[in-house]
Amino acid sequence: MSENQTYSRLNPFVASVKERHRLSKSGSGKNTQHVTLDISGSGIVYQPGDSLGIYPTNDPHLVEWTIFAMRAKGDELIADKQGELHSLRTYLQKKANITEISRKVLQEVCGRQTNIEKKEALEHLLSEGQKEALKAYLAVHEVWDFLEENIEVHFSPEELCHLMMPLLPRLYSISSAQKVVGDEIHLTVAMLEYETNQTQRKGVCTHYICNLAPLNEKSV
Ligand SMILES: Cc1cc2nc3c(=O)[nH]c(=O)nc-3n(C[C@H](O)[C@H](O)[C@H](O)COP(=O)(O)OP(=O)(O)OC[C@H]3O[C@@H](n4cnc5c(N)ncnc54)[C@H](O)[C@@H]3O)c2cc1C
The missing domain is CATH 1.20.990.10 (NADPH-cytochrome p450 Reductase; Chain A, domain 3)
Incomplete structure (x- = not known):
């Protein structure tokens, strides 16, 4: 993925989550979501299969x-x-x-x-x-x-x-073609949920993208 001169790993573009919906059937045990990011104004150019980094926020x-x-x-x-x-x-x-x-x-x-x-x-x-x-x-x-x-x-x-260790970005593979979706990036995100020590745990970034990030606000 190439970035507009203004944006880089040190100065990341903050996108918004435009839409998200569950792909896997409820009760299937898996929670895979289709997530659409709005990258209007970023100047980012990408190919399907490129990866992008998302900085999450803890629950x-x-x-x-x-x-x-x-x-x-x-x-x-x-x-x-x-x-x-x-x-x-x-x-x-x-x-x-x-x-x-x-x-x-x-x-x-x-x-x-x-x-x-x-x-x-x-x-x-x-x-x-x-x-x-x-x-x-x-x-x-x-x-x-x-x-x-x-x-x-x-x-x-x-x-x-x-x-403590720093909160690091997570990588996601882009599943869309820019020619088709324009100023959007589509992701397929497998929500991570598991139980340890009698406590339900959630993956930091998948929980953020799939549940917490407010829609249509610059947040990812
Ligand atoms: C190049 C690349 C591309 C990627 N593309 C995608 C993509 O397109 N879609 C996608 O969904 N992911 C993708 N990933 C994975 C993604 O980067 C994250 O690692 C993943 O989403 C989990 O992040 P998280 O913050 O939700 O989980 P974290 O909070 O980072 O938790 C992950 C950790 O949870 C722990 N854990 C997980 N399961 C259990 C368990 N059952 N018991 C105990 N501990 C457990 C492990 O310690 C694991 O390291 C990609 C990764 C790379 C490197």
Whole structure:
């Protein structure tokens, strides 16, 4: 996909979701959606099969659970890497990966854990030869439930935010031909939903594109 000079990975064009509808039959177990993006004014030129990156926003419910697990209020100020200030709520929505636990968060929680049993369990996961066990543990936790399981550990909101990984864009393959659809991009998105740790989880970006992004507002 080639971009108008003005837009790049560092200065992405913000498109809007024009339409979305489910392709898979309800009850089929799969939730595949046809999503139409409006790219009017972008000057973007693409071919079918090209990929585009979408910057998602975290689910507001997940953000509130994370704020609660951090024992914060949400209005604390957090500086990003460029020194720009955001409220904790906005930072968690737009900047932080709150669905995956970074090694830094894991190590720091382990270091600060005062409950000996929990500390030893984390030390074991972080020790040599426990790669698979660690992977399995991380696969069934998001930041909020990891913090709740380690309620003894305290961080300032900014400290914890700076230990988290950044929220990254996801790639999607373009299924439309520009000659046919003009200023639109059509995507086929497989909504990711699964259960771990007795909790229903949703893929960050697929949930955003298929459910959360407001229609006809520049948001993706
Ligand atoms: C070049 C390219 C093109 C792509 N094109 C498309 C496309 O056209 N359409 C499309 O739908 N996707 C496409 N993808 C995939 C897309 O980029 C995303 O990875 C996908 O949509 C999931 O993103 P998400 O943010 O919803 O999920 P995330 O929040 O990133 O979650 C994904 C993670 O969830 C975890 N997970 C998933 N299932 C389970 C489970 N059962 N149990 C435990 N953990 C689980 C895994 O850790 C996985 O890494 C493409 C990827 C690439 C690289």
